Amino acid sequence: MDKSYNPRAIEQRWYQQWEERGYFAPSGQGESFCIMLPPPNVTGSLHMGHAFQDTIMDALTRWRRMKGDNTLWQPGTDHAGIATQMVVERKLQAEGRSRHELGREGFTDAVWQWKEQSGDAINGQMRRLGASVDWSSHRFTMDEDLSHAVRTVFVRLFDEGLIYRGKRLVNWDPVLRTALSDLEVLSEEEKGKLWHIRYPLANGNGDLVVATTRPETMLGDTAVAVHPEDERYQHLIGKELCLPLSNRIIPVIADEYVDREFGSGCVKITPAHDFNDYDIGKRHNLPLINILNPDASLNENVPEAYRGMDRFKARARIVADLEQLGLLERVDDHHLMIPRGDRSQAIVEPYLTDQWYVKIAPLAEPAIAAVNDGRITFVPSNWSRTYFDWMNRIEDWCISRQLWWGHRIPAWYDEQGAIYVGLDEQDARQRAGLTPEHALNQDEDVLDTWFSSALWPFSTLGWPEEGTRLQQFYPSSVLVTGFDIIFFWVARMIMLGLKFMHDVPFRTVYIHGLIRDGQGQKMSKSKGNVLDPIDLIDGIELEDLVQKRTSGLMQPHMAPMIEKATRTEFPAGIPAFGTDALRFTFAGLATTGRDIRFDLGRMEGNRNFCNKLWNAARFVLLQTEGQRIAAAEQPGSVDRWVLARMHRMVAAVESHFAEFRLDLASQVLYEFIWNEYCDWYLEFTKPVLQGTDEQAKAATRHTLLSVLETTLRTLHPIMPFISEEIWQRIRDLLGISGDSIMLQQFPRAQLPACAEPECGLDQEIDWLRDVIQGIRRIRAELNVAPGKPLQALFQSGSERDRDLLQRYSDIFSQLARIESYEWIDESRDTAQCAVALVGDLKVLVPLKGLVDVEAELVRLRKQLDSERSMLAKAESKLADRRFVKNAPDTVVEQEKERKVTHASNVAKLQDQYRQLESLRD
RNA sequence: GGGUGCUUAGCUCAGCUGGAAGAGCAUCGCCCUUACAAGGCGAGGGUCGGCGGUUCGAGCCCGUCAGCACCCACCA
Numbered sequence: 001m002d003k004s005y006n007p008r009a010i011e012q013r014w015y016q017q018w019e020e021r022g023y024f025a026p027s028g029q030g031e032s033f034c035i036m037l038p039p040p041n042v043t044g045s046l047h048m049g050h051a052f053q054d055t056i057m058d059a060l061t062r063w064r065r066m067k068g069d070n071t072l073w074q075p076g077t078d079h080a081g082i083a084t085q086m087v088v089e090r091k092l093q094a095e096g097r098s099r100h101e102l103g104r105e106g107f108t109d110a111v112w113q114w115k116e117q118s119g120d121a122i123n124g125q126m127r128r129l130g131a132s133v134d135w136s137s138h139r140f141t142m143d144e145d146l147s148h149a150v151r152t153v154f155v156r157l158f159d160e161g162l163i164y165r166g167k168r169l170v171n172w173d174p175v176l177r178t179a180l181s182d183l184e185v186l187s188e189e190e191k192g193k194l195w196h197i198r199y200p201l202a203n204g205n206g207d208l209v210v211a212t213t214r215p216e217t218m219l220g221d222t223a224v225a226v227h228p229e230d231e232r233y234q235h236l237i238g239k240e241l242c243l244p245l246s247n248r249i250i251p252v253i254a255d256e257y258v259d260r261e262f263g264s265g266c267v268k269i270t271p272a273h274d275f276n277d278y279d280i281g282k283r284h285n286l287p288l289i290n291i292l293n294p295d296a297s298l299n300e301n302v303p304e305a306y307r308g309m310d311r312f313k314a315r316a317r318i319v320a321d322l323e324q325l326g327l328l329e330r331v332d333d334h335h336l337m338i339p340r341g342d343r344s345q346a347i348v349e350p351y352l353t354d355q356w357y358v359k360i361a362p363l364a365e366p367a368i369a370a371v372n373d374g375r376i377t378f379v380p381s382n383w384s385r386t387y388f389d390w391m392n393r394i395e396d397w398c399i400s401r402q403l404w405w406g407h408r409i410p411a412w413y414d415e416q417g418a419i420y421v422g423l424d425e426q427d428a429r430q431r432a433g434l435t436p437e438h439a440l441n442q443d444e445d446v447l448d449t450w451f452s453s454a455l456w457p458f459s460t461l462g463w464p465e466e467g468t469r470l471q472q473f474y475p476s477s478v479l480v481t482g483f484d485i486i487f488f489w490v491a492r493m494i495m496l497g498l499k500f501m502h503d504v505p506f507r508t509v510y511i512h513g514l515i516r517d518g519q520g521q522k523m524s525k526s527k528g529n530v531l532d533p534i535d536l537i538d539g540i541e542l543e544d545l546v547q548k549r550t551s552g553l554m555q556p557h558m559a560p561m562i563e564k565a566t567r568t569e570f571p572a573g574i575p576a577f578g579t580d581a582l583r584f585t586f587a588g589l590a591t592t593g594r595d596i597r598f599d600l601g602r603m604e605g606n607r608n609f610c611n612k613l614w615n616a617a618r619f620v621l622l623q624t625e626g627q628r629i630a631a632a633e634q635p636g637s638v639d640r641w642v643l644a645r646m647h648r649m650v651a652a653v654e655s656h657f658a659e660f661r662l663d664l665a666s667q668v669l670y671e672f673i674w675n676e677y678c679d680w681y682l683e684f685t686k687p688v689l690q691g692t693d694e695q696a697k698a699a700t701r702h703t704l705l706s707v708l709e710t711t712l713r714t715l716h717p718i719m720p721f722i723s724e725e726i727w728q729r730i731r732d733l734l735g736i737s738g739d740s741i742m743l744q745q746f747p748r749a750q751l752p753a754c755a756e757p758e759c760g761l762d763q764e765i766d767w768l769r770d771v772i773q774g775i776r777r778i779r780a781e782l783n784v785a786p787g788k789p790l791q792a793l794f795q796s797g798s799e800r801d802r803d804l805l806q807r808y809s810d811i812f813s814q815l816a817r818i819e820s821y822e823w824i825d826e827s828r829d830t831a832q833c834a835v836a837l838v839g840d841l842k843v844l845v846p847l848k849g850l851v852d853v854e855a856e857l858v859r860l861r862k863q864l865d866s867e868r869s870m871l872a873k874a875e876s877k878l879a880d881r882r883f884v885k886n887a888p889d890t891v892v893e894q895e896k897e898r899k900v901t902h903a904s905n906v907a908k909l910q911d912q913y914r915q916l917e918s919l920r921d
Numbered sequence: 922g923g924g925u926g927c928u929u930a931g932c933u934c935a936g937c938u939g940g941a942a943g944a945g946c947a948u949c950g951c952c953c954u955u956a957c958a959a960g961g962c963g964a965g966g967g968u969c970g971g972c973g974g975u976u977c978g979a980g981c982c983c984g985u986c987a988g989c990a991c992c993c994a995c996c997a
Contacts, residue, residue: 001956003956003957004957004959005957005959187994194997210997213997214997225997257995257996257997258996258997261996262996262997263997266997267996269997274995274997276995276996276997277995277997279995336996336997337994337995382925385924385925386925386992386993389923389924389925389993390992390993393993483991483992484992514991518932520989588934588935588944589934591934591935594926595926595927595990595991596933596934597933597934598933599932599933599934599945599946601932601933601946601947602933602945602946604946604959605944605945605946605959606945607959608957608959608960609959610959611959611960612956612957612959612960615956615957615959615960616957617956618956618957619956620956621956622956623956663934663935664935664937667935667945670944670945671944678956679961773962773963776963777962777963777964779962779963780951780962780963780964781963781964783950784951785951785952786951786952786954786961786962786963787952787954817954870941873941877941877977877978880977880978881977882977882978883977884977885977886976887940887978888940891977891978894940894941895940898941
């Protein structure tokens with residue numbers, strides 16, 4: 001074995017073998033366990049968030065697979081309508097072409113090509129991460145069978161009246177020229193102005209002042225509203241105004257919606273370009289005047305002077321014109337929420353169009369109930385509240401998009417505009433009994449990407465066909481995802497899963513935090529702070545990293561800043577850490593529900609951990625290779641001790657896994673492997689293995705191996721590669737048959753009942769460690785070289801101390817570097833010694849000629865202070881009658897023991913101090 | 922305007938049903954001791970955001986304030 005762990009040499013080899021041998025596919029036996037991979041968008045490559053998520057899913061999947069479950073981790077990718085169309089359009093643009101040039105078919109062909117390439121990259125990344133997905137069942141949301149599921153759902157919902165086409169205001173992205181759902185619009189506060197405009201009364205008797213943040217929409221005004229109880233305007237309700245610039249006559253209406261306190265208390269009403277005004281317009285039967293073209297330029301419904309102008313150009317012009325007419329009362333600075341499309345960043349306009357909608361209320365109700373009655377649980381549970389909040393206010397879902405890339409809506413129109421819905425044109429005709437001569441044209445639009453995503457838990461399993469996969473793996477077990485798509489995806493899967501499968505799509509929704517950079521910033525390409533998980537695995541030179549982060553930017557002027565920040569943060573680039581270290585780091589960071597600052601320091605610590613484990617394995621192999629290894633009839637006490645510790649660790653890991661606490665599971669593993677197995681047990685074995693007791697040696701060798709082997713299996717779900725590599729090397733020694741650790745059984749903890757002798761073992765070993773550490777501390781604090789052999793004296797111990805010392809004499813001597821020791825009489829002068837206390841036992845090191853008296857006095861003084869303060873604490877507690885009366889007996893008892901111990905320690909230390917002090921001068 | 926989460930060692934974070942504050946990294950000593958210098962052995966470092974309350978006892982429960990982060994929302 002190499003002297004240090006080299007992940008590069010082994011990872012890909014094992015993955016390839018696992019995949020080739022079909023280990024990832026469901027075994028067909030045992031209880032079903034299924035995780036649906038949230039299909040990544042085919043737009044690009046996996047980022048840290050994906051890698052984090054994949055680690056969690058893979059750990060859970062491997063764990064359940066090893067427990068004997070029939071395990072399916074369903075992989076796939078999402079066509080990501082808008083996002084992908086944009087990426088490909090941008091690519092075309094760079095080549096000086098446009099999608100219109102290619103035409104619809106040509107363009108979608110181009111997107112398919114892109115999808116192949118990008119999808120491959122994503123799958124390659126997942127392999128590098130060790131993801132044990134069942135590749136044979138990989139799906140893409142636009143595969144034919146999934147598309148069929150989409151059409152089937154559409155038709156059925158349409159037939160039930162749950163999908164309808166309607167003309168109403170939608171969020172319109174004028175750059176992409178498509179409708180968006182409410183979720184795809186993000187509002188942010190921006191600086192703007194509040195224009196106060198005078199609207200003259202039609203009868204010439206004065207005017208009304210309206211305040212608006214959008215003066216250009218006044219061209220579409222069809223009323224001005226005031227509050228019905230506003231005394232200032234009572235007399236004007238029902239009167240008419242002359243709308244400036246357009247010179248139309250519009251009424252003054254009264255509506256409760258108006259806030260008297262805001263602005264002038266008069267609101268211009270533009271039903272076709274504002275969601276509130278739309279509602280008011282409906283209440284008052286106002287006409288709708290659409291003044292925008294699809295690109296948000298003004299259309300033929302406005303005065304000629306403004307036609308064809310973009311809305312914001314028109315705004316400037318209108319404001320200027322109003323000013324000239326003396327109708328601009330004043331302009332205030334004003335902060336307002338600006339809605340933007342989440343992909344294009346374009347300012348979204350409320351726009352009157354025909355779109356397809358899903359009627360949500362009938363679907364939402366059972367979906368709320370499913371979480372309410374516990375058929376679905378959120379982990380952590382507080383996310384269910386977020387879910388309820390949204391579900392209770394949810395509105396109909398606009399599902400049509402004016403794009404080319406996606407599932408084309410399975411609806412056809414005839415020349416009269418009648419709608420025919422069907423799985424395909426033939427089906428639509430058949431359902432309506434149309435003759436072949438009846439001309440039909442298919443709807444040009446495609447469906448919202450999330451429509452197909454919502455079906456993912458059953459469409460990937462073969463629905464609408466009934467089949468064993470569907471039966472076995474629906475509902476899936478756990479959904480692992482980020483909070484950012486609870487609304488987009490989780491809620492919709494629940495609604496449609498319940499609707500079409502009559503059962504929830506998953507039992508548990510595990511919500512994880514967001515991976516941020518070291519400064520707590522969200523990672524994004526535009527900020528130039530993204531890390532490619534593969535770069536953490538393989539490492540990357542600084543120059544390459546800079547190059548990667550600064551190329552292909554939407555805002556190239558950011559490049560120098562990004563470069564500088566990158567050079568500061570990673571002056572030496574990023575070293576190769578390997579997949580297991582990355583996964584272990586993710587697991588350790590997977591605490592419930594909070595965002596995660598990615599810390600390279602932790603990454604490094606975990607790489608070191610891999611190396612530690614690697615070297616422990618080297619040691620074990622060195623001791624066992626070529627030996628006959630058999631289970632010992634009489635394992636020694638340190639063997640039994642480490643086995644007990646190991647079982648405790650296994651039990652803890654198991655329960656942490658069950659509660660999705662991978663952070664705690666990884667911590668328990670880390671501590672056992674490093675702090676128990678390596679730091680103590682391996683050291684304990686050395687004197688035995690160097691000794692002559694063949695039986696003890698055999699027992700030790702076996703324990704070394706079997707503890708390592710069991711630990712590797714416990715570790716495997718989180719660190720699949722190193723565990724496999726080492727396991728393969730020790731498998732034969734233990735006579736284990738089996739081709740891979742990933743097919744072995746996950747360890748089952750055997751916890752000793754407390755009546756068994758193992759319970760006393762812990763105390764014995766604690767004693768042993770205390771004695772060794774006492775001497776080590778004396779060495780370190782008094783600057784005695786670690787390797788220098790010392791003599792030790794023992795004084796005033798109990799029978800048990802004598803017994804233990806005798807039994808662990810070899811270990812003690814070697815680990816504490818003691819060449820000889822003896823028991824001395826109580827009355828013996830120990831002035832020339834440094835002391836360590838272990839219970840009643842005084843461990844003494846003669847320091848004549850080794851160190852100066854003053855240094856030891858300082859050391860004693862420090863110990864005394866600490867012992868005294870602890871004694872005082874215990875005494876004061878026990879002196880408090882209320883404490884003794886109210887606290888549970890065990891707590892009071894504990895306090896009494898502490899008092900005794902510390903009192904005894906103080907006495908001993910004082911005595912030692914006095915003796916030593918007498919040596920002064 | 923509603924809602925959620927966070928505030929613990931210099932940094933990144935654990936801390937289970939309230940019973941003497943933990944890890945990794947960083948820092949300071951001493952060591953190349955034949956598994957590992959990506960290491961070993963030791964050490965230092967915290968009035969657990971502020972205030973108030975409940976309790977024999979609070980990092981943990983309650984109230985309140987402050988700061989940070991995020992989500993949702995139609996005040997023109």
